[in-house]
Amino acid sequence: MSTSHADAVTFSDLSRNPRAVAERAARLGRVRVTHRDAPDFYLTTADRAEHQAQTLATASRLFLALIKHDPTARTLVIAMPEVFPWVRHLTVDELRAFTLELVEALSDAAELEVDTTTQEVIAGWRATARIKADPARYAEARKATKGDFGPVEVSA
Structure with missing residues (x-):
């Protein structure tokens, strides 16, 4: 917004x-x-914040119920490319894993008020899709490594 x-x-x-x-x-x-x-x-206002929290909880519970009745999350998996176009670079198994992880993170946001996890899940899977979208970088990333490469800097 x-x-x-x-x-x-x-x-x-x-x-x-x-x-x-x-x-x-x-x-x-x-x-x-x-x-x-x-x-x-x-x-x-408190009532607006409470309504937003209730909306998130309702959506989260709906997604969890869909997955409970369809363990493959077929309906949600079919919808994911409309929400996240970059998922086309993920395998079917990766897409299912992303979908389940995202629904679990949304549940945590709604039920436990842990808001950061959802964005971390999306960022992690987007990074996976980004590297897989570039065949040269993906091939380089899959090569075996040896030794300690030292501290890692993480960028946002």
Whole structure:
């Protein structure tokens, strides 16, 4: 969801006039609070946040029920390329594994409020698809290695 200038305020605005910012958040549903020296955050109403959590929980439970009744996750696997076009570079088994891992991560987000796992799952499988999409890099990645290559830098 994108945020326009109209639904953003500065941290200073919030400090100077909290009532007006709170009223604006209630009217708009949420307001992005920008901060020069820290990450931005959203000010929202509790009922809106609770509705979003309930929506995520419902979707997660639906996906888990589909997998329970179809262990191959056929229906979800068929839909995955529409949501993630890059899955065409994964094998059928990898696509099934990604689908199951994603549904489990969504369940954790909904039931345990562990939000980071879902994006980590997507990023990991996207990285797998990215390297498999380049035959030369994929061949290089599959070569046997020896020894210790030292510390690894991880980029976002």
